[in-house]
Amino acid sequence: MIKVLTIAGSDSCGGAGIQADLKTFSALGTYGMSVITAVTAQNTRGVFNVRELDQEIIRDQISAIFEDIQVDAVKIGMVSSAAIIETIGESLLKNKAQNIVVDPVMVSKSGCALLQPEAREALIRVLLPLAEVVTPNLFEAEVITETKIATLDEMEKAAVAINKLGAKNVVVKGGHLKGDAIDVLYSEKAFRHFGSGRVATPHTHGTGCTFSSAIAASLAKGCPVEEAVARAKEYIGGAIAHSFPLGRGVGPTHHFYQYYRDTNR
Numbered sequence: 001m002i003k004v005l006t007i008a009g010s011d012s013c014g015g016a017g018i019q020a021d022l023k024t025f026s027a028l029g030t031y032g033m034s035v036i037t038a039v040t041a042q043n044t045r046g047v048f049n050v051r052e053l054d055q056e057i058i059r060d061q062i063s064a065i066f067e068d069i070q071v072d073a074v075k076i077g078m079v080s081s082a083a084i085i086e087t088i089g090e091s092l093l094k095n096k097a098q099n100i101v102v103d104p105v106m107v108s109k110s111g112c113a114l115l116q117p118e119a120r121e122a123l124i125r126v127l128l129p130l131a132e133v134v135t136p137n138l139f140e141a142e143v144i145t146e147t148k149i150a151t152l153d154e155m156e157k158a159a160v161a162i163n164k165l166g167a168k169n170v171v172v173k174g175g176h177l178k179g180d181a182i183d184v185l186y187s188e189k190a191f192r193h194f195g196s197g198r199v200a201t202p203h204t205h206g207t208g209c210t211f212s213s214a215i216a217a218s219l220a221k222g223c224p225v226e227e228a229v230a231r232a233k234e235y236i237g238g239a240i241a242h243s244f245p246l247g248r249g250v251g252p253t254h255h256f257y258q259y260y261r262d263t264n265r
């Protein structure tokens, strides 16, 4: 059994965060485990409260898993504060975690801050050097690089800058571009674009979480980075094409439990 761990926040309405990650891991035929960093009171319309867990229980969750189970890949999502980032970094280094995918979650689709602004520095210093793959969206890439990004050329430049900050492979996601949804991968000093038509739907709650978890699941299976990103792009395209209204706001992606059975990958 392939085993994948998510370290992220809980989304009470199940569209993003830990819940989206575990659904993605299952849909891709892997066994999912979770370390919860924060609990959000959230629905399709907004985030109404956030409670961070303390560093001790975050550290103990990570230790409990690594001292007993071999982890094939780790996805990191909402990390909330600098203190939590330091704890996660120390614990993953100590346990020699492999295949780490960092989704530098900063703001929810509904506009609520999920990373304290002062934690930006810790995210760059601690988490980027641990990342086999980092998956910023346009806004997150702008915050990390302190540049404006609106074109594919600017996405490529940002990807190189983020690689220089320590992340081995960088995917700047184009979900918020105008026109097609094109993601830019910078890997081994080369660019590759992963494009798809834009699905005309307002229901994109959890797209970033789903995409980064799908990359982690494929890395866990031993896929090279480029192939892992290609498969994740295929999976998220289908998950968005079948996203659906839930509640009165931004609905979630759909996870295909037949995907793994049908494709066996």
Ligand SMILES: Nc1ncnc2c1ncn2[C@@H]1O[C@H](COP(=O)(O)OP(=O)(O)O)[C@@H](O)[C@H]1O
Pocket: 136, 137, 138, 173, 174, 175, 176, 181, 182, 183, 196, 197, 198, 199, 200, 201, 204, 206, 207, 208, 209, 211, 233, 236, 237, 240
């Ligand atoms: N409307 C859409 N149609 C097709 N693909 C999309 C759409 N929105 C986002 N994506 C894809 O979903 C993935 C997540 O991207 P994005 O929504 O930018 O991330 P985030 O949730 O972090 O803001 C990327 O692969 C992106 O290209």
Ligand SMILES: Cc1ncc(COP(=O)(O)O)c(N)n1
Pocket: 008, 009, 010, 011, 016, 017, 018, 040, 042, 077, 078, 105, 107, 108, 109, 114, 204, 205, 206, 207, 208, 209, 210
């Ligand atoms: C707990 C949690 N983590 C992450 C997101 C970001 O969601 P998205 O994948 O839509 O960017 C969220 N809304 N809530």
